[in-house]
Amino acid sequence: MAGMNHNIRERADALDAAGNTTGFAIGSAALVSLALFGAFVSHADITAVDVLTPKVFIGLLIGAMLPYWFSAMTMKSVGSAALKMVEEVHMQFNTIPVG
Structure with a gap:
């Protein structure tokens, strides 16, 4: 459009x-x-969860952060592996003769 x-x-x-x-x-x-x-x-x-209890509140915060932390670690590892693959391909293009 x-x-x-x-x-x-x-x-x-x-x-x-x-x-x-x-x-x-x-x-x-x-x-x-x-x-x-x-x-x-x-x-x-x-039967009841008291969110005002410090241990419960901290547990809820940590539990809410865990999926994002695992996602971040996964994305970081994928990016790191992709960078290593690009570096390896670059090295092979520079060192292996064509023909």
Whole structure:
């Protein structure tokens, strides 16, 4: 609709798809964490949770941060592995003769 060329449209579509995937992943992580908490509460026969208790509050904060921490570690490891692969390919292009 903006009248931009085809290459820009392809890149914008790829970024849009990545954003949609990220939003879906965050939403599903929130739903799974809620389901896990519900399963824990029912299995442990807990009838009430006092959020004002410091241990409970800290546990909720740490539990809420864990999915983001694991996601960050996963993204960092993928980026590191990709960089090592690029460096290896670059080294092979420079050292292995063609022909």
